Amino acid sequence: MAKPWATLGVDLHLEPSGPHLRRGLTDALRAAVRSGRLTPGTRLPSSRALAADLGIARNTVADAYADLVAEGWLTARQGSGTRVATGAAPRTTPGRRDPAAGPPTGAARRPRASARFAYDLRPGFPDLASFPRTQWLRAARRALTAAPYDAFGYGDPRGRAELRAALAGYLARARGVRADPEQIVVCAGFSHGLKLLGTVLRARGVRTVAVESYGLRVHRKILGAAGLTTTPLPFDPLGTDPGEPVDAGAVLLTPAHQFPMGVPLHRDRRAGVVDWARRTGGLVLEDDYDGEFRYDRQPVGALQNLDPDRVVHLGTASKSLAPGLRLAWMMLPSALAEEVVEAKGGVDTCGVTDQLTLAEFLTSGAYDRHVRAARLRYRRRRDALVAALAARAPEVHVTGIAAGLHAVLRLPPGSEQSVVQAAAWQGLAVHGLARYRHPDAIAEQPMDALVVGYATPPDHAWSGALDALCAALPG
Template structure:
């Protein structure tokens, strides 16, 4: 019985074209080698296999291979098959001049990637080594065994109902969010959610979104990619000042823990921004990126609880669990649900099994246990950081320590750039405050470091602190 075509060799995408099959196949193979689709040393299918795949005569393939061996594009040796020729020193030659000489090109320059930093103090990522693998695996098994068959279909674009229901309960008790599963849309990370909202706002005719003077440029870029203009709000010792909001379509805020400055939005300003949204019909886009991590005070409740009809609450598993899960969620005002769902598409674009696992993780209590353990671990790191700075750099002011996974370290004027450069030399990944400053803000510039303490694993934390203290002025 002849073997089916799928068992005859490696897959090779070729589109022979030209006046004859032999010439067309020869040209297609030569082009695949020249452009690098077939790397040097790649073993090609046997003439029998490739002939079966392409539905042509075996002799046609054998003749094409023979032509390319003669030109130097391929090599053929007894016992090792036909392979793409290795490329040596020299200049490339055209097929017209390559009759018996091998195909050669100038070697590419060796790629020298920048060495990985010894310590990563960039903000925005948790300790990936502490991901709860065992508990996550248990939840995944339970979720998979209980999953109905329709889970493996395309799914509701809003996300799995099990996760939306679990999130509604959790966000209500833990963050004070007024959540209804029907108003929750699951998305592939915060940036994906912001991208969807930007598209909806632009489709509504919006032109401008207000943002904070200091924040994440990738988030501003998501809005500008939707053809929206971002205008920064003033910033002072009370945080972002929404008093200058006028006819903007929306405002993007981090009210519970301003990123990267570290303070919560003042209570009077919380009322101001909600009043603005209610009176103008504007939207508040609330980024609650690290709402679970509070250390020295009671949690600041979500702004959404004050006006769920005008505030879009955005949360994510990226800080509490891991960015690789690509799971985030939006709690939407009723008037936005249909438009955001349509913008997401007709099918669910987030992995259903991970959604079910997170739902099980939430409802079983495993999520709460993990967050409590992580909160204690990060608080110990923060305390060690504050102690080290008090000992080695008592003249520097540390703020934003009550919550989150980073602190703001004020520097003497004019020293930020040199400190960041010194950190690079010490193998320390570190960002200055300037990296998070909106280009259009008129807020007074200050020199500071945004020091993340989430990423280094526990065993490396002492070394990271020593490296940091060595570069401080």
């Protein structure tokens, strides 16, 4: 019995034209190679598979392949099949490019932000080279083997039940969250969760969200895109002061480890902002972005534990594992959960394979083992950073180092921009504190500082990055 066409070889979109099939097919293949749509080394379907796909005689395809092999467009070897020849690069008319050909060979491309630097100390990234590939692969294999068939459907918009149950157990145990799997919504990163919350808040009639004076610009942009205005909260030696946010319907905070300043929210202010939410009906959005990484003090418990009905707890795998997983979660008040699910849509928007794998990673204990190992590695880096600065840049004061993946290096007044430029000359990517200051924040004398992400470089680049940093700092 002949195999149906759908089981044969690889897919190849061709439209032979003209009265002669062989010539039309030859021209179509040649044009696909010339334009760059078929790149050098691409393996073509067998003559039998392509003939079945196009509904033509197998000899016609074989003859077309033979013609192109003779012309040098294709190569054919026993056991290797028919492939596009290595030298068959896209050809274009001088001064005019074929839009289907992609970037010209050897053309300069716009570099990514990190491509211009030898070292990267920007905050917000873990050491991506330490992602636990072997353990993750084992967890994925176990998760996929045990997954029911319906796991690969459109899914519950809240996320896979296995992951929500695993997260509920972990958050209660490790972060002190009062967790219910039914009130957890899995999202594609923190930004996705914040976008959903912005949509819900706007629909509820909220117009203003109070945010910290220092924070990520992208979060303010997300809230702005939802139609919300952001107003900065005061910042003093005790950290962010939520006080009584005037006209705000919600407050976005990083209470366990303020980003980027690195201080926890003072205990009196923790209680005060929850009291404000109870009295006014407002919401507190708790960004627990690096809650796993504590070094010199006991972990600060989740703010959500003080009042689960008024605090939304947001967590992410971006710092503990990798941002490329695009996995985050929200522990929502019961009154808010259904509104967020409706805003997310009728289907799950996160990849089921990674959700199931993370659930297995959590329940098997692999996540805890990875976090403990990462915590030790990052603490050693932090200690090396502090020691190097004490010896080579004594005028620089280091703060915010009791937890997290970054440090704040306070600089002499007026020196921030010159140090950032000096770092660039050393081939080092680093951010100044001014980058994180809210444009409406009130400060009599803005602080000059660098925000240094010491988790970012892989191990082999750490010492070089530290040397470049010290060379850029005032001695």
